[in-house]
Amino acid sequence: MSATRGRVPRRTVLRYSLICLALLIVLANVLGERSAASDADVAGPVPGSALEALAGLKVAGPASGTDFSRTAFGGAWTDADGDGCDVRDDVLARDLSNATFSTHGDPCRVRTGTLVDPYTGEALVFHRGLDAAGSVTVDHVVPLLDAWHTGARAWDDGARERFANDPLNLLAADEGATRAKDARDASAWLPPDHASRCPYVARQIAVKSVYGLAVTPAESDAMAAVLRDCPSEPLPRG
Secondary structure (H helix, E strand, C coil): CCCCCCCCCHHHHHHHHHHHHHHHHHHHHHHHHHHHHHHHHHHCCCCCEHHHHHHCCCECCCCCCCCCCHHHHCCCCCCCCCCCCCHHHHHHHHHCEEEEECCCCCCCCEEEEEEECCCCCCEEEEECCCHHHHHEEEEECCCHHHHHHCCHHHCCHHHHHHHHCCHHHEEEEEHHHHHHHCCCCCCCCCCCCHHHHHHHHHHHHHHHHHHCCCECHHHHHHHHHHHCCCCCCECCCC
């Protein structure tokens, strides 16, 4: 066989060389993306995020004892910010759209409005004095019983009353969903509307951060699982 017949055409060599080069470029891009993702994991949570704040919470089992009493948290619906309106009406005015107010000498009193429920995602109509008002209540996002077992038992009466009337820990919400939630933490209850879970958990973490409350191991795991879908979810401020 002659040397000429066994020679690979130059055009073929060039074609295979270009294919190999293209494959190397693709491989380099893939490895670069994986490296960037790895670097992001090492960098940790986004500053100011709920995930970052969760890492700073104390993890501990709930305190034992059955001596909880609602009266330990003082009177309901005080004028928390000194604006002359009780906190229940402040929260309704904050959370309802198209809110209207009393025309009978009580400008604080919310009369009607529409709520996009933070637990179910449904639109609810609020009308004070009618049966429809029963569908909207003001909920403690971190339940008082949960707070009692994770740190509030050691507080003085004034601190507990401030906690129970802090707008950060209050949301206008569907009464049925609130009853289903009861005093359960995030390991036992989450909003049925999946889109509501990230802001709900973020608010719980914000409250527990401000007041130095602990989370149980199961609660911490449940919160982290929710925040995996929204790692940059910010902490609410009020």
